[in-house]
Amino acid sequence: MSSEFLRFFTDRTESMVEELRRLVEFESPTDAKVHVDRLGTYVAGVCTGLGAAVEVFPREATGDLLIARWNADAPGKPIMILTHLDTVWPVGTLDRMPLRRESGLLYGPGAVDMKGGVLVALEAIRALVERDELPDRPVWLFFNTDEERGSRYSRDLIQEIAPACGLVLVMEPGTRSEAIKCWRKGMARYAIYTKGRATHAGFTPEEGINAVIEAAHQALALHRLNDLQNGTSVSVTIIEGGFTINVIPPDARLEVDVRFLSASEAERVDQAIQSLAPVLPGAQVIVEGGIDRGPMAYDDQMKRAVGQLQAIGASIDLEIHAEGSGGASDGNFTAALGVPTLDGLGAAGAGLHAADEHVIIRSLPRRAALLARVLCDWDMDAV
Ligand SMILES: [Zn+2]
Numbered sequence: 001m002s003s004e005f006l007r008f009f010t011d012r013t014e015s016m017v018e019e020l021r022r023l024v025e026f027e028s029p030t031d032a033k034v035h036v037d038r039l040g041t042y043v044a045g046v047c048t049g050l051g052a053a054v055e056v057f058p059r060e061a062t063g064d065l066l067i068a069r070w071n072a073d074a075p076g077k078p079i080m081i082l083t084h085l086d087t088v089w090p091v092g093t094l095d096r097m098p099l100r101r102e103s104g105l106l107y108g109p110g111a112v113d114m115k116g117g118v119l120v121a122l123e124a125i126r127a128l129v130e131r132d133e134l135p136d137r138p139v140w141l142f143f144n145t146d147e148e149r150g151s152r153y154s155r156d157l158i159q160e161i162a163p164a165c166g167l168v169l170v171m172e173p174g175t176r177s178e179a180i181k182c183w184r185k186g187m188a189r190y191a192i193y194t195k196g197r198a199t200h201a202g203f204t205p206e207e208g209i210n211a212v213i214e215a216a217h218q219a220l221a222l223h224r225l226n227d228l229q230n231g232t233s234v235s236v237t238i239i240e241g242g243f244t245i246n247v248i249p250p251d252a253r254l255e256v257d258v259r260f261l262s263a264s265e266a267e268r269v270d271q272a273i274q275s276l277a278p279v280l281p282g283a284q285v286i287v288e289g290g291i292d293r294g295p296m297a298y299d300d301q302m303k304r305a306v307g308q309l310q311a312i313g314a315s316i317d318l319e320i321h322a323e324g325s326g327g328a329s330d331g332n333f334t335a336a337l338g339v340p341t342l343d344g345l346g347a348a349g350a351g352l353h354a355a356d357e358h359v360i361i362r363s364l365p366r367r368a369a370l371l372a373r374v375l376c377d378w379d380m381d382a383v
Contacts (some may be wrong), residue, residue: 005373006316009127009365016123016364017106021099023115024108028063030086030149036063039085043143044068046122050129052141059153062086063145067161070125070139077166078138079375082158082330083118083346084147088353097355105349107358116359117171117346118143123364124371135376140165147330150292155333162334166380167305169371170331171346175323178363181344182306182322184332185231186266186295188258190273192218194241195284198250208248209282212241215252217279222256225269231261233326234269256289259326266291293328294336296343305340305383312373318366340383345371 026039040063044054047068057065063085069078087110089097099108108115121141128134140161144154151158162168174180196209216239225234234256241252256273260266270291278285296302306322313320323344331343348363350356 003317006318006366006369008131009123009369012123012127013361013365016119016368017101017361019123020106020111020115020119020359020364023119024099024111025094027089027091027094028085028087028110029090030062030088030146032091033061033063035091036086036145040064040066040143040145043085043118043122047141050125057157059145062153065145065154065157066143068141070134071136072138074136074138076137077164077380078140079167079169079378080140080142080162080165081121081371082142082144082168082170082334083121084114084144084330085118086145086148087113087115088148104361105358106361107356109357111357111359112173112347112349113352113357114171114173114346116173116349116364120346120364120367120371121171123368124375127368128372128375133376139375144330151330151333158330158333159337162337162339165334165339167378167383168331168334168339168341169345169374170329170341170343172329172331172344173346173352174344174348174363174367176348176350176360177321178348178366179321179323179344180306180309180342181296181325181331182302183261183298183324184296184328184343185259185261185326186291186293186332186336187328188260188266188270188289188291190256190258190287190289192254192256192276193286193288194218194252194278195286196248196250196280197282199248201246201248205248209250209280210248211252211283212249214278214280214283214285215239215241215254218276218285219254221276222254222273225272227265230265231259232265232269233259261295262297263294266294293332296332296335296341298324301340301383305342308379308382309342309374312377313370315377316369316373318370320370
């Protein structure tokens with residue numbers, strides 16, 4: 001049955017490409033609620049047509065969140081497929097970056113991040129429904145709408161519903177070689193304000209307290225927190241201060257991006273940053289921000305989950321590799337709660353957030369087949 005199953009999907013490649021075009025043509029940047037909701041209404045209709053009950057969670061600033069549920073009353077914990085409808089591309093991008101098919105690739109804004117993942121999820125379920133093989137277990141399909149802006153208005157809901165799930169499948173892109181993600185770094189963000197005293201740089205420089213110099217001291221102290229060999233990066237990415245050339249600056253600001261592989265490293269860096277002290281006499285240092293999300297760790301549970309995924313892949317002649325990423329996703333939230341999470345199950349491709357963003361068309365049926373088999377065959381007790 002293995003090759004027959006994969007062939008069933010491969011034979012649908014052209015209709016998948018057509019459907020992916022349709023999804024990309026709904027331009028859906030995070031901040032354009034009306035546009036994101038239009039796409040939400042479309043995918044909700046598709047899910048309803050496939051027998052799902054769709055629940056809407058209204059949001060004011062961003063698109064409404066949606067959960068499509070199949071077999072809600074079936075026994076066992078749900079498998080939740082996590083997608084996002086929003087993209088980084090403003091409305092109008094299609095005019096200068098039109099959909100283009102070339103050498104087995106489909107180029108377009110949001111094509112792989114993650115309209116391709118949305119497509120894979122919908123097509124896996126469509127195929128199982130048509131074959132009358134949808135398993136007797138609850139399947140949830142979550143559509144986020146602000147993932148590209150840090151999931152500010154969705155993370156609470158994701159964290160609320162994830163603990164009930166036995167498995168979370170994140171449809172972020174796979175790599176060019178169709179590898180999934182088996183770890184992601186966690187993230188912390190800070191804004192650090194230094195305060196000094198303004199004075200005329202010519203008349204009374206000795207009376208000033210230079211907030212820019214204080215910021216420079218802090219920048220170097222922050223930089224020393226790096227431990228790249230252990231996967232911890234502390235990057236001062238913005239430094240700004242002063243307002244005119246002949247005044248000692250009373251204010252400056254730093255922004256800091258921190259990534260880490262373990263909760264203990266997050267703690268170490270966070271404590272160091274929260275206790276930053278001024279170097280210049282009379283200066284002040286004010287720290288805002290903190291740990292944004294924990295890592296999706298490559299722990300024993302992850303190893304078992306990846307192993308099971310690889311076995312399921314092998315059953316339909318797909319060889320699945322796993323890699324890590326310094327970039328975060330909604331999978332960080334669910335993994336940090338201890339819920340078995342697999343990420344990077346969406347379409348394969350490259351050029352995320354870049355002008356050459358594209359999907360590898362061949363991966364669409366392969367990923368849909370893999371997801372369909374996982375929905376049918378996943379053994380929660382083996383993770
Ligand atoms: Zn994404």
